[in-house]
Amino acid sequence: MRSQTKIPEGRRKRGYTTQRLRKLKTLGEKASSEKSHDELQSTMAAVLLLGSLVFLATVKADCNSNLPLADPDPNDDDVTVIFSDYITQISLKEGIGDIQIAVFNCADYDEPEIQNFVTGNNNDLGLVTEKDSGFWFLVVKIAQDFEVPSQRAYRFFVQVANSREEVVINLINLDDVAPYFSPADSKPCEVSETLKGPTSCHLFVYDRDGIMDDMKYTVKEMEDVSQVIELVADPDGTCGPGELDCNNVVLTIKTELEFIIKPVHSLILQVEDKGGNVGTLPYILQVKAENKEIPTITPASLTAEIDEQYSGVIDFDTPITVSDRDSVEYGQFVITLVGDESNDCHKAFDVIPNAGYRTTIVKISVVDPARLNYDEGTCNDVILKEGDLDARIGHASEVLTESTALDTISRVLIKASELYDDTRIGEARVNIKLRDVNDESPIFESQDFFFRVDEHAEPGSYLGTVKAKDLDIFDVIHYSLTSKTYLAIDNLTGEVSVGGDFNYERQPQVIVTATAEDSNDPPHVAYAQITVDVNDINDEKPELFMPSSPTIIDENTPIGEELDVEISATDEDSEPELWFTIDWETSRAAKQGVQLDKDNFTECITIETTVDPSNARSAKAILTVAKVLDWEAFDTLYVTVSVEDRKTNENYLDKKFSKANEQATPSLVVPPAMFRRNGSTRLARDCTFYQKLDLWTHVALQMADQVCTTNSEGTGAIAKHVDTTGPLSVSDP
Known part of the structure; x- marks a missing residue:
């Protein structure tokens, strides 16, 4: 609602003083009697310059000449004077109520009558006539609002005495409403x-x-x-x-x-x-927000030096800052590390965090130290993915020295890509220099080394080389053995040689631990097992076992009958070929102590060899009667039994036949002859004969004072004497 403007003090209803009204009347009369019509109008206008309303009314009255009066300035605070015979126009400012807007130019008439509103409605205007100091006034009771279209203009008639006058009110639009x-x-x-x-x-x-x-x-x-x-x-x-x-x-x-x-x-x-x-x-x-920036990484190039296989955050001189001044999704980015596609060296590193917004401080850490092995050199040779920088650096083709070891560099690229548009990328180069440290232990090429050696090989004979590697470029490896009984090793080269006597029969396999130590203090140590399999050389002399008692053979024993004689032989070689024979050249027979001609007994007995299929190292001899044995022909037969290993190595022919004196117990037992003396039976004691290549065993088949005699060469005979007191006799069936 618009506020009503305060009515000026001189414009209030009935606010005109008697003195002013009298002055108005006097001026009217004077104008009527002395002035012309135009002069009177000018005079009245000069007096009535205070009206803010221009009110048009026609009033027929005889109290004055027909002089029109128009308000020359409708914005002043004067009152319009209504004269007869003219249409009176009144300009009324909006917002003012209960205000006198016009006065009739004659007095002492009956109250004017407001009639017939042609435009507007008096219910909106509230127009009344009031008499004040003898003059009739038109008074507007309701404040008008120009913004109400129905209040912008009014047209009506006023009946004064016998005159009917037309009046028009136009509302003045004031700038009084806020836009x-x-x-x-x-x-x-x-x-x-x-x-x-x-x-x-x-x-x-x-x-x-x-x-x-x-x-x-x-x-x-x-x-x-x-x-x-x-x-x-x-x-x-x-x-x-x-x-x-x-x-x-x-x-x-x-x-x-x-x-x-x-x-x-x-x-x-x-x-x-x-x-x-x-x-x-x-x-x-x-x-x-708009995507107007791309991620930037500062500084554009970073370099750090770390020990190989270092684990943890890398300390750069300058913090790594990734920034993108864009907002919301445009300011989000992911951070990755890029390296050579031909290797995965960049996977040894990680960037933390791997995503950011606007401005983020990131760190690079080593997450896979095993990849940063200086001595392998793989990750010291990385292709950068930046512009024309496509050159490999490293030491793959260099002769490494201590100085070049510290100059090798592993390079990666840190990349920040917008999450919204991954084609908008910022990059920076990161150079990681690796320092070689003695952090590697020697590693044998194999945990098990296998060699073979012939038994009794000459000391110093080369068997093979155990080799260990140390990824520390400048390290020196020293080799040793936990046992030096059989083997020797070169401290620097790892060459293994014969250090002792290998004997297959005593120890067919030798196992020794080899150690490799680097130059670190304390040293890094690696271990490997050396297994030496000893090749069996057929070098052992077979051992012959004879019965512990003499064999009694009845004369006329049928030809082809096996004698009950237990003769066996063993050989410690792994695969001997044992073979029994009778050496008739050294065998002998006698009759009552008189040695007989060989034709009388040669090949009277045959010998066969039997071998146990499950044990080739053992064999048995079977004696079979081949000719008629006649006591009258000879009463004692000395048979020389020999066993040989047909597979004896040519370098050990001296051991082809058994050599008893090399054993702890006699290898061949000669059974004594069965004899009687004074009705009692006694046994001749055993006796063993030796020869360099052959061992003859004589089987005494007759009683004798000395059943053991020297062999054909007369070497190594040991005679055992029996008690010969009284006459001796041999049974004769």
Whole structure:
């Protein structure tokens, strides 16, 4: 609701003083008698310059000449004087009620009558006539509002005596109503942060007064006038069909807005008309983030030096910063490490964190130290993925020295890619220099080394080499053995040789532990097992076992009958070929102590060899009667039995036959002859004969004072004597 304007003190109902009314009457009379019509009008206008209303009325009255009076200045505070015979026009300012707007130019008449409203309605105007100090006044009781269309103009008639006068009231539009905003679009106002200039956010400004010129627009934030946003009238903008009392204004950006600094601007839009009336509107402006930056990594190149197989965060002189000044999803990025596609060296490292927003401090750490093995050299030779930098560095083709070892570099690339658009990438080069340290233990090429050696091989004979590697380039390896009984090893080369006497029969396999130590203090040690299999050389002399008692053979024993004689032989060689024979050259027979010719007994007995299939190292001899044995021909037969190993190595022919004196017990037992003396039976004691290549065993088949005699060469005979007291006899069936 518009407020009513206070009525000036001189304009209140019945506010005209008697003195003023008298002056008005006097001037009228004087004008009637002395002045012409035009002169009178000028005189009255000069007096009545205080009216703010121009009221048109026609009043027929005889009290004055027909002199018209028009208010020359409808904006003053005077009262319009109504003269007869003219249409009276009154201009009335809106907002004023209970105000005298006109006075009739004659007095002492009956009360004028308001009749017939042609335009408007007196219910809106509240027009009445009132008499004050002898004059009749038109009085408006209701304050008028120009914004109400029905109150902008009135046309009616007034009956005065016998005259009917026409009066027109026009309401003066004052700039007394505040303008107001109406958004042109119900959608929130959204502005790109890269925009500078007019936005697409339009508003309509209305003023019910219809006075739209000289509007002043202001944009405020937090009670302060905005320095970056302004409201400007759009000279080409329209409000809508038929809307004339309206201005189209647009938000304009003077300086680019930044989403990250202020994504939402809470504005107060203000419009002030020239009447000083102010209208405001709270308004929200949203800043839309744009992808205007790409990730950057600083510094662009970093270098660090670490020990090989280092684990943990790498300390660079300068922190690694990844930044993207864009906001929301445009400012998000992922961080990765890139290396040579031909190897996975970059996988030894990781970047923490691997994602960020706007500005993030990252660290590079070693997560797979095993890849950073300086001595292997793989990860010291990395191709960079940056521009034309496609050169390998490292030591693969160099002769390594202590200095070059510290100059090898493993390079990777740290890359930051936008999460929203992974084609927008920032990169920086990271150089990791590896230092070689003695951190490796020697490693044998195999945990088990196998060699073979012939038994009794010469000391110093080469068997093979055990080899260990140490990935520490400058390390020296020293070799040793846990036992030196059979083997020897070169301390630097690892060559293994014969150090003792190998004997297959005593120990067919030798197992020794080899050690490899580097030059570290304390040393790193590696172990491997050396297994030496001894090749069996047929070098052992067979051992012959004879019965412990003499064999008694009855004469006339049938030919082909096996004798009950237990003769066997063994050989410690792994695969001997044992063979029994009778050496008739050294065998002998006697009759009553007289040695007989060989023709009398040769091949009277045969010998066969039987071998146990499950044990080739053992054999038995079978004696079979081949000729008739006649006691009358000879009473004692000495048979020489020999066993040989037909597979004896040619280097050991001296051991082809058994050599008893080399054994702990006699290898061949000669059974004594069965004899009687004075009705008692006694046994001759055993006796063993030796020869260099052959061992003859004589089987005594007859009693004798000395059953053991020297062999054919007369060497090594040991005679055992039996008790020969009394006569000796041999049974004769």
